[in-house]
Amino acid sequence: MKKENLTEEQLIFQDAASTFFAREVTxxxxxxEKDGQVSREVWLKAGxxxxxxxxxxxxxxxxxxxxxxxxxxxxxxxxxxxxxGFAHSVQNDLVVPYILRHGNEEQKxxxxxxxCSGETIGALAMTEPGGGSxxxxxxxxxxxxxDHYLVNGSKTFITNGLLSDLVVTAVKTDSKEHAKGIxxxxxxxxxxxxxxxxxxxxxxxxxxxxxELFFKDVKVPKDNLLxxxxxxxxxxxxxLPKERLSIAAASIAVIEAVLEYTIEYCHERKAxxxxxxxxxxxxxxxxxxxxxxxIGRTFYDQCVVExxxxxxxxxxxxxxxxxxxxxxxxxxxxxxxxxxGYGYILEYPxxxxxxxxxxxxxxxxxxxxxxxxxxxxxGF
Numbered sequence: 001m002k003k004e005n006l007t008e009e010q011l012i013f014q015d016a017a018s019t020f021f022a023r024e025v026t027x028x029x030x031x032x033e034k035d036g037q038v039s040r041e042v043w044l045k046a047g048x049x050x051x052x053x054x055x056x057x058x059x060x061x062x063x064x065x066x067x068x069x070x071x072x073x074x075x076x077x078x079x080x081x082x083x084x085g086f087a088h089s090v091q092n093d094l095v096v097p098y099i100l101r102h103g104n105e106e107q108k109x110x111x112x113x114x115x116c117s118g119e120t121i122g123a124l125a126m127t128e129p130g131g132g133s134x135x136x137x138x139x140x141x142x143x144x145x146x147d148h149y150l151v152n153g154s155k156t157f158i159t160n161g162l163l164s165d166l167v168v169t170a171v172k173t174d175s176k177e178h179a180k181g182i183x184x185x186x187x188x189x190x191x192x193x194x195x196x197x198x199x200x201x202x203x204x205x206x207x208x209x210x211x212e213l214f215f216k217d218v219k220v221p222k223d224n225l226l227x228x229x230x231x232x233x234x235x236x237x238x239x240l241p242k243e244r245l246s247i248a249a250a251s252i253a254v255i256e257a258v259l260e261y262t263i264e265y266c267h268e269r270k271a272x273x274x275x276x277x278x279x280x281x282x283x284x285x286x287x288x289x290x291x292x293x294x295i296g297r298t299f300y301d302q303c304v305v306e307x308x309x310x311x312x313x314x315x316x317x318x319x320x321x322x323x324x325x326x327x328x329x330x331x332x333x334x335x336x337x338x339x340x341g342y343g344y345i346l347e348y349p350x351x352x353x354x355x356x357x358x359x360x361x362x363x364x365x366x367x368x369x370x371x372x373x374x375x376x377x378x379g380f
Contacts, residue, residue, distance in 0.1 A: 014073045021081035032207035038085045047118025060112035068307050079253035084356040085207025093246040095122030098168050102227030123164035125155040133369045136179040142171040151218040161211025165189040182232035186224040193218040204355030241317035247364045251324035252300045255293050255331045262335040289331050315377035322370035325360040
């Protein structure tokens with residue numbers, strides 16, 4: 001975020017986050033990409049720095065600060081570090097909100113302390129094979145067995161799929177209903193019948209463990225139901241704007257980062273005896289991208305203000321998600337082009353950014369779905 005939009009305390013937090021990512025994340029990125037996942041140690045160290053559960057009340061181990069600027073700082077500093085595998089935003093922006101909003105007192109006391117310390121890694125399991133963006137059509141079923149549910153089904157494309165200890169899972173508790181038959185259950189590592197598939201090999205974000213989850217007669221206590229039965233779809237729709245804003249946060253951070261080092265490259269690289277940035281095409285491209293970056297930053301920061309004031313609408317969050325990820329695609333592609341052949345070499349950050357950013361228009365709801373949401377808000 002622009003420094004003028006941050007408080008003195010947030011600037012201190014930003015410095016701490018920058019130091020943490022430079023020390024604990026950047027030096028390990030290459031090894032994590034080879035391993036296909038980050039280490040659990042970095043989660044614990046992030047917990048020691050109070051980077052999880054920022055809006056979780058202090059009595060449960062959090063900071064008790066309901067201000068999305070802190071979450072934004074962590075996302076942006078993560079991007080600057082070159083990290084694409086440490087999915088801290090899944091913990092803060094996807095998992096924590098469900099428990100904070102819909103968990104009861106016992107659940108908050110049971111789960112939050114270790115979530116905030118980094119001992120427990122969370123994941124959100126909505127998407128199913130063949131289901132895609134149609135969340136209401138999920139088939140994973142939870143049969144009511146009296147004091148517990150019996151869960152059968154599978155999920156796919158789950159971020160933190162292998163590392164996760166706690167998974168907020170969308171299930172059908174009433175197969176006769178459509179959206180109204182969905183509930184949210186928390187499945188935990190060690191439950192019999194809960195298994196993980198192999199890590200899915202992706203074209204980018206190599207250090208992020210994305211996996212399939214399988215449930216075969218998994219006994220889930222009734223105590224692990226979040227909120228009310230049959231309200232899961234409503235809860236998901238309520239929480240998705242924040243998830244989409246977290247994706248937009250990463251996009252504007254990538255836009256700014258790739259522009260910064262591309263402009264530097266265009267000053268240093270020479271062709272035909274001139275800096276490549278001095279050619280009209282290069283100047284015009286950089287001028288266009290810098291303008292879009294400024295517009296995107298202003299729009300994103302305003303969305304954060306609206307989220308903090310509880311007035312960010314689903315359609316505004318959808319606008320931020322689709323437009324900023326779309327701009328990110330164009331900017332990364334054009335910056336790679338300005339690097340010439342070097343842009344195709346993985347040693348250069350722009351090449352990795354090109355691979356890592358491709359998924360931004362897909363997860364969190366495809367950009368086509370985002371436009372559908374915006375269109376509906378216009379009365380169509």
